[in-house]
Amino acid sequence: MMCYKKKILTNELILLLKSNKRKFIEASLNDGIINATHFIWFGGKTIYDMGIDSNEVKWNINSFQNWYQSAYWRIDQIVG
Numbered sequence: 001m002m003c004y005k006k007k008i009l010t011n012e013l014i015l016l017l018k019s020n021k022r023k024f025i026e027a028s029l030n031d032g033i034i035n036a037t038h039f040i041w042f043g044g045k046t047i048y049d050m051g052i053d054s055n056e057v058k059w060n061i062n063s064f065q066n067w068y069q070s071a072y073w074r075i076d077q078i079v080g
Contacts (some may be wrong), residue, residue, distance in 0.1 A: 008075065010068040014061060016075070017042035023080030027073045037076070 006017070007030065017025060025040045038052045047059040059067070067068060 007072040008076070010065055010071050010073065013073045013075075014047070014065060016049060016053075016078075020078055020080070023076050023078050026076040028076060029068070030072045031075065 013025075013027065021042055023041065025039060027038050029036050029038055037052050041048050042044045045060060047061060047064045048056060049059060049064070
């Protein structure tokens, strides 16, 4: 388990997901308006994103990048 305090952009989060396959990343989303915890993992070509509402969303990489293009993430922990 690793802990980060630095905020990263979505494209940096995607790289982190790709390099930590089969591990859960707990990240706080901050888009300038809201701050919400997400549990995210990468499975091949799909990013699995579960928010605090327990709703799981499956994204392809481009869709995730486009949806969160201006967001910043704080990595709380990597577990796996």
